[in-house]
Structures are given as structure tokens and as C-alpha cells.
Amino acid sequence: MTDEERQAGVTTGSYNDPGRRASPDQSGAAPSGGVTTASRESFAEAEPVNPVTPPEPRDEELSPEPQFEETLIEEISNLANDGVAYVQAETAFQKTRATLAGKSAGMATAYLVVALVTFHIALLALAVGLVIALTPLITVWGAIVVVVGALLLLTAWLAFKAKKLADRISALFKSNDERGQT
Numbered sequence: 001m002t003d004e005e006r007q008a009g010v011t012t013g014s015y016n017d018p019g020r021r022a023s024p025d026q027s028g029a030a031p032s033g034g035v036t037t038a039s040r041e042s043f044a045e046a047e048p049v050n051p052v053t054p055p056e057p058r059d060e061e062l063s064p065e066p067q068f069e070e071t072l073i074e075e076i077s078n079l080a081n082d083g084v085a086y087v088q089a090e091t092a093f094q095k096t097r098a099t100l101a102g103k104s105a106g107m108a109t110a111y112l113v114v115a116l117v118t119f120h121i122a123l124l125a126l127a128v129g130l131v132i133a134l135t136p137l138i139t140v141w142g143a144i145v146v147v148v149g150a151l152l153l154l155t156a157w158l159a160f161k162a163k164k165l166a167d168r169i170s171a172l173f174k175s176n177d178e179r180g181q182t
Contacts, residue, residue: 123151127147127148127151130143130146130147131143131144131147134146134147
């Protein structure tokens with residue numbers, strides 16, 4: 001766009017472009033249609049409008065872009081600030097993850113306790129059922145002895161297996177000197 005066209009009020013911008021408003025003509029009245037009578041001849045000489053390309057910037061918009069000359073100290077300062085921001089974000093993430101894991105572990109523990117209680121009740125019901133089932137075969141006292149004896153043997157065997165596993169775990173954490181002494 002030439003200076004003559006700009007002074008005449010002809011623009012190549014879109015219809016909603018604020019630069020589309022024409023300046024008043026010689027008589028001082030605002031023209032209708034956005035183009036002054038003086039600019040109608042120069043309008044024909046103007047380049048066709050391409051709706052894809054933006055309008056050319058005005059002279060006041062044609063200022064050279066500022067040069068970015070950051071010093072090494074500014075670069076290091078920006079890098080340190082980025083590092084601090086990263087550490088803060090990572091800390092917040094890990095706190096959130098730990099909170100979620102803690103809540104999940106608490107719920108898992110509660111479910112495990114309820115499962116153990118119901119398992120204990122089931123074992124008691126099994127023991128009572130076995131006593132009732134064996135009563136016709138070997139009297140009430142005989143059935144109680146058999147059921148209690150079987151449960152005590154099962155308990156002893158499970159305790160023995162747990163002791164072996166506990167010994168294996170403690171051996172993993174002993175130092176070489178302690179292993180030689182035992």
C-alpha cells in the first residue's frame with residue numbers, strides 16, 4: 001500500500017479491520033461505503049485483496065524487532081529458575097502420589113483385616129460343623145478332641161513354616177561376621 005492510498009483512506013485489510021475506516025473527504029463529511037471520492041481513482045490501482053494474507057503493517061508498526069542479547073549470567077539465571085520450578089513441580093507430584101498411596105494402603109489394610117475376620121469366622125463354623133458331623137460316629141467329646149487336635153496340628157505346621165521364612169529373612173540382613181558366629 002502506498003502513502004497516497006493510506007492518506008486517501010483505502011485499505012487492503014478485511015472488512016472488520018479497524019484500518020478499514022476511511023478518513024473524511026475534502027468537505028469534512030464522512031463518506032459512505034468507506035472510500036473517499038478522492039481515493040476512487042487510486043482504488044482501481046490498488047492490488048487485489050488476498051483474504052489469506054494479513055494486511056501490511058502501518059509505518060508506526062514497522063519498528064525493528066528488539067535484539068535478544070542475553071548474557072551468560074542471564075542464561076544461567078534462567079536455567080536456575082527453570083530448575084527450581086522443576087523441583088517444585090516434582091515435589092508437589094511426589095507429595096500427591098505419596099498421599100494417594102497412603103490412602104490406598106490404608107484401604108487395603110482395612111480390607112485385609114475384614115477378610116481375616118471373615119476367614120476366622122468361617123474356620124469357627126467349619127470346626128463347629130465338623131464336631132456336629134462327627135458326633136454320631138465318635139460321641140461329642142471324641143468329635144471335639146479330633147477337631148481341636150487337627151486344628152492344633154495345622155496351627156503348629158503353619159507356625160513352623162512361618163519360623164523358617166522369618167529365619168531366611170533375618171539371614172538376608174545379617175553381616176558376614178554374624179553369619180560365621182551362628
